[in-house]
Amino acid sequence: PLLTIKAAPWQVVWFSIGLYVVVYGLKNGGLTTYLAGVIIELQSMGNVYAVIGTGFLSAILSSVMNNMPTIMIMDIAIAEAGNSALAYANIIGCNLGPKMTPIGSLATLLWLHVLAQKGVKIGWGEYMKVGLVITPPVLLVALIGLL
Incomplete structure (x- = not known):
C-alpha cells in the first residue's frame, strides 16, 4: 500500500478533485x-433528435472537459429539462x-502515464487521429440502439 501511494500520479489525483469543484462552479455559472x-x-x-443530440452533446463535452464532470453536469441539465430517459x-x-x-477520461490519463513510464509514448495527435475517426460512428450506432 505504501508503494502504491508513493507511485501514484498525484497530479492526476489533484486534477480529478479539481474537476468536481469545476462542476459546482459551472452549475452556479448557469x-x-x-x-x-x-x-x-x-x-x-x-x-x-433528443437521444442522438443529448448523446453527442455529452460526448463532445466529455472529450473537452473529462467524462466525470460531464456526466454530473448533464445529469443536472437532464433533470432540469424533465426527461430522465x-x-x-x-x-x-x-x-x-x-x-x-x-x-476525456481519467482512466486514459492514467494509462498514458503508466505507458510513458514503460517507454511507450502515445502523442495527443496520434490518439486523437484514431479517436476522432472511430468514435462518432460508434456513438451514433450505440445511440440508435436506444431508440
Whole structure:
C-alpha cells in the first residue's frame, strides 16, 4: 500500500478533485440551465433528435472537459429539462466521447502515464487521429440502439 501511494500520479489525483469543484462552479455559472435549454429544444424536435443530440452533446463535452464532470453536469441539465430517459444517452456519450481526446477520461490519463513510464509514448495527435475517426460512428450506432 505504501508503494502504491508513493507511485501514484498525484497530479492526476489533484486534477480529478479539481474537476468536481469545476462542476459546482459551472452549475452556479448557469451552464446546466443553458444545457437544459438545449435539451428541451432537442426534445421539441422529437425523440430521435433528443437521444442522438443529448448523446453527442455529452460526448463532445466529455472529450473537452473529462467524462466525470460531464456526466454530473448533464445529469443536472437532464433533470432540469424533465426527461430522465435521456440519462442513457448521457451515459453512452460520456463513456464514448472521451475516446476522442486524451483528457476525456481519467482512466486514459492514467494509462498514458503508466505507458510513458514503460517507454511507450502515445502523442495527443496520434490518439486523437484514431479517436476522432472511430468514435462518432460508434456513438451514433450505440445511440440508435436506444431508440
